[in-house]
Amino acid sequence: MLQRSTPEPGLERDAHQDDPRAALDAEVREVRAAYEGARGRDAARVERGAAETWAEHNAVEGRRLVREIVLEWVEPRAGLRVLDAGCGYGELARGLAAAGAEVTGVDLVEERVAAARAAAGPAGPTFATGSFLDRLAADRFDVVVLVEVLEDYSPAARVTVLRAVAAARPARVVLAFRTADTVRGGLWDRFGAGRADRIHPIELLRRVHVDTPLRQRRQRTVGVRNYRAQVGDLVLDRPPGG
Ligand SMILES: C[S@@+](CC[C@H](N)C(=O)[O-])C[C@H]1O[C@@H](n2cnc3c(N)ncnc32)[C@H](O)[C@@H]1O
Numbered sequence: 136m137l138q139r140s141t142p143e144p145g146l147e148r149d150a151h152q153d154d155p156r157a158a159l160d161a162e163v164r165e166v167r168a169a170y171e172g173a174r175g176r177d178a179a180r181v182e183r184g185a186a187e188t189w190a191e192h193n194a195v196e197g198r199r200l201v202r203e204i205v206l207e208w209v210e211p212r213a214g215l216r217v218l219d220a221g222c223g224y225g226e227l228a229r230g231l232a233a234a235g236a237e238v239t240g241v242d243l244v245e246e247r248v249a250a251a252r253a254a255a256g257p258a259g260p261t262f263a264t265g266s267f268l269d270r271l272a273a274d275r276f277d278v279v280v281l282v283e284v285l286e287d288y289s290p291a292a293r294v295t296v297l298r299a300v301a302a303a304r305p306a307r308v309v310l311a312f313r314t315a316d317t318v319r320g321g322l323w324d325r326f327g328a329g330r331a332d333r334i335h336p337i338e339l340l341r342r343v344h345v346d347t348p349l350r351q352r353r354q355r356t357v358g359v360r361n362y363r364a365q366v367g368d369l370v371l372d373r374p375p376g377g
Contacts, residue, residue, distance in 0.1 A: 151289070151291035151292065151295065152291075155291070155292075155295040155298075156295065156299075158291070158292065158295070159268070159288075159292050159295045159296065159299075162287075162288050162289060162292045163243065163266050163268070166243060166287045166288070167243040167244065169287070170243065170244045170247070171244055171246075175244060175246075175247075179224070179247075181194045181195055181198070182198075182223050182224050182226075183224055189360075190361055190362070193359045193360040193361050193362040194359075194362045196359045196362070197357050197358070197359035197362035197363075197364055198283070198362075198364075200357045200359065201282065201283075201311045201357050201364050201366055202226065202227050202230065202282070204311075204355055204357070204366045205227060205280060205282060205309050205311060205366060206227070206230050206231065206234065208309050208353075208366070208368045209231060209236070209278050209280060209307075209309055211231045211232075211234035211235055211236035211238075212234070212235050212236060213235045213236075213237075214237065215235075215236045215237065215277050215278065216236075216237050216239075216275065216276045216277045216278070217231050217236045217237065217238045217239070217276060217277065217278045217279075217280060218238075218239050218240075218241065218267060218270065218271065218274075218276040218278070218279045218280065218305070219231065219238060219239070219240040219241070219260070219280050219282075220241060220267035220270075220271075220279055220280065220281050220284060220300070221241070221242055221243075221267060221281060221282070221283075221284035222240030222241060222242050222247075222248075222251060222260075222262065223242060223247050223251070224247055224250050224251050224254070225240050225247075225248075225250070225251025225252075225254060225255060225259075225260065225262060226254075227280065227282060228240035228251065228255075228259075228260040228262070229251075229254065229255055229259055229260060231260070231280075232255070232258075232259050232260040238260035238261070239260060239261045239262075239263065239270065239274070239276070240260050240261070240262045240263070241262070241263050241264075241265055241266070241267040241270045242262075242264065243264070243265070243266060244264070245264045248262045248263065248264045267279075268296070268299050271299060271300060271302075271303040272299075272303065275303070275304075276303065276305045277305055277306050277307070278305055278306065278307045278308070278309060279300050279303070279305045279307075279308045279309075280308075280309045280310075281296075281300070281308065281309075281310050281311070281312075282311040283311060283312060283313060283364075284296075284312075285297075285310070285312050285334060285339070286312055286313055286333065286334060290338070290339075290342075293334070293339060293342075294339075294342050294343065294346050294347065297310075297343055297347050297349060298346060298347050300349075301347045301348050301349050301371060304371060305371065306370065306371060307368065307369065307370050307371070308349055308369040308370075308371075309366070309367070309368055309369070310366070310367045310369060311364055311365065311366040311367075312333075312334045312336075312339075312364060312365060313333045313334065313362070313363065313364050314333055314334060314335070314336055314356070314363045314364060314365050315333045315334060315335040315336075333363075334365075336354075336365045336367075340367070343369070348371055348372045348373070349369040349370070349371060349372070350369060350370055350371075350372045351367045351368065351369050352368055352369070352370055353367070353368045354366065354367045354368070
């Protein structure tokens with residue numbers, strides 16, 4: 136969760152209760168600004184595997200293991216339409232496309248999308264700049280993948296994001312996030328209090344179960360020294376024949 140300039144405690148929660156989509160859009164703007172600034176440069180080192188510290192090396196290794204699980208669980212194959220929501224530099228999207236899936240990677244930050252596109256070559260995934268929330272409303276996907284994206288949002292917004300994903304009715308959502316037991320240090324400390332927050336899996340999944348039609352059918356944890364993450368495979372709960 137990014138540090139935000141809420142003047143009064145409680146206002147953020149009210150905003151999400153009154154108009155969840157408007158409150159979410161405001162957070163999306165903050166996330167974009169943060170990634171376009173210093174925070175994006177810090178995160179880029181880990182995302183591009185150019186770690187500088189012990190904690191960053193752990194994150195690079197942990198993220199590689201997370202990608203392996205996501206790649207296996209998506210079961211990429213010809214004709215499977217996959218949205219890599221918040222694709223960053225596109226490494227996962229490239230892996231999914233190489234395995235045959237029809238992949239779209241969407242990210243808020245133009246510099247990230249340009250780098251992803253350059254690394255992919257002409258036969259790679261399709262990359263676009265913008266919010267994956269708009270893309271979900273405009274297009275149909277079989278699987279939506281979210282890797283280390285929900286962390287940037289407040290707890291209320293995380294549920295609003297997953298409700299929007301479920302409303303697009305993909306058959307599955309593969310979700311990976313850093314968990315609350317990740318030890319503070321290195322990169323995470325430099326993000327400052329309230330930033331790059333980790334997620335408590337039970338808290339998030341309880342709200343997902345209550346507030347969305349998504350149901351987790353399996354989960355795996357990844358731990359590399361101080362880096363901890365959870366990967367979940369969620370299916371849309373629909374009525375028989377629905
Ligand atoms: C920590 S990075 C992870 C990137 C990538 N998934 C990975 O694991 O390498 C989070 C990314 O999500 C993107 N993001 C966050 N909210 C988004 C939104 N609503 N639409 C598109 N991208 C978003 C950010 O711009 C950032 O590049």
